[in-house]
Amino acid sequence: MINSPCLLYSTAAIRELEQQTISSCGITGYDLMNRAGAAVLAVMKQKYPQARRILVCCGAGNNGGDGYVVARLAQRAGYAVDVVSLVETDHLGGDARRAYSDWCTLGLGLVDADTINDVDVVVDALIGTGLQREVTGVWRSMIEAINASGVPIVSVDVPSGLNADTGSVMGVAVHANVTVTFIGLKQGLFTHQAADYCGDIIFENLDVPDSVYQQVGAQARLLCRNEIIKNLKPRQRDSHKNQHGHVLVIGGDAGMAGAARLAAEAALRAGAGVVSVVTRPEHVTALVAARPELMVWGTADGVVPQQLVQRADVIAIGPGLGQGEWGRKLLSQVLGCKQAKVVDADALKLLTKQDGPRKDWILTPHPGEAAQLLGISNAEVQADRCASIKALHQIYGGVVVLKGAGSLVRSADDALCAVCPHGNPGMAVAGMGDVLTGVIAALVAQGCNLKTAVELGVVIHASAGDSAAQQGERGLLASDLFPAIRKLVNGDVDDPT
Secondary structure, eight states: OOOOTTEEEOHHHHHHHHHHHHHHSSOOHHHHHHHHHHHHHHHHHHHOTTOOEEEEEEOSHHHHHHHHHHHHHHHHTTOEEEEEESSOGGGOOHHHHHHHHHHHTTTOOOBOTTOOOSOSEEEEESOOTTOOSOOOHHHHHHHHHHHHTOSOEEEESSOTTBOTTTOOBOSOOOOOSEEEEESSEEGGGGSGGGGGTOOEEEEEOTTOOHHHHTTSOOSEEEOOHHHHHTTSOOOOTTOOGGGGOEEEEEOOOTTOHHHHHHHHHHHHHTTOSEEEEEEOGGGHHHHHHHOTTSEEEEOSSSOOOHHHHHHOSEEEEOTTOOSSHHHHHHHHHHHTSSSEEEEOHHHHHHOOGGGOOEEEEEEOOOHHHHHHHHTSOHHHHHHTHHHHHHHHHHHHEEEEEEOSTTOEEEETTEEEEEEOOOOOGGGOSTTHHHHHHHHHHHHHHTTOOHHHHHHHHHHHHHHHHHHHGGGOSTTOOGGGGHHHHHHHHTTOOOSOO
């Protein structure tokens, strides 16, 4: 598999890519370091053309070496450059020491680490991809000073303090405006806390040959919107509603009819031909009045009419289901059905490990629900989201979505975890997960296999959220996504990314 901007790598795989490049391609480590430094300088020039004075903050290892290359090249390009080192330069080794020596040939030294002078740009080359423990001491103080400087920050390879495998902040991390990352995209740059720290991510492969990428496997992949939207084919002119699938939504216990309604309407907006709802009898009139296109059935005893189940192509259960006897009874019936299932919200909380693994369902937990399914804490789920979704899939099977910043998808059909790069904090609001459930169910009903339906649904949902957030993230409602969902399922993609 050749290099692709959609492939994501672990830090171990990146090291292997570097080693393979050096050992088999006649490219030295210092060649790569010089290419990295030149790439950072080129990005800085493009992003901040008015900048004249820069501060380069260097640590130990190759990340610091990259920083010294940036400093040397910038000085030669006419910038006024100051360099801070947080390690004794006598302790530098290998290519980093050579980069420092080449910087010194310009007759320039280092400035004190306790002050940041009046500069236009700060280049962060403090801590690279190998970080595994919390940042403390002078490193923490320096990162805090950089963040407080109020000037644009360009991070080299990864914002210092961010775990490049998990996206976790190790105590403190640089809030970069731009991150220039090399050789392979790091998986941790696209999930968990990374979105608040990376800024614009710019990838430079440093002219590593494709043959190297064929020898080292990726660990994840980005869901590329333009590619996945192609799975939605134009409809035949003589088609009818039954050809576009029947979604059955089950949920809406006392006081929670809105969750079922959101999921059901999302299924309609995402293209399902028919959508039925089974809910509490007292909710039927309100749901039909609010959305007359829905067929709504009431059940007081938690029994689903068999004829309704037989007509459904996919069953979505969980939105507003509750965790009482009514919800338990409904879930038990659904788990016995042959149709594909989308299991969300309260239905997830009622599952046990004995219910899996299965091939016929889609599970859509947020981190708290994932923690309950795995029997661990929310913090443990978030500390390594890739490992968490792998564990969920191993136990429960099917296709799993781990929602959150950088939502993840895993299925048996793909060895690589998929990462959604879209979405925004405005989507952290009640009902948003119900809308995702409805979108995914509609795509299954229209003939997508479970994996494709999930990946497509996650991308459409997140992209619709980004469209709705153009009017502001605060105050965004789950139902605000419906107009954009309709546009996206019809192939209207405004943003080419």
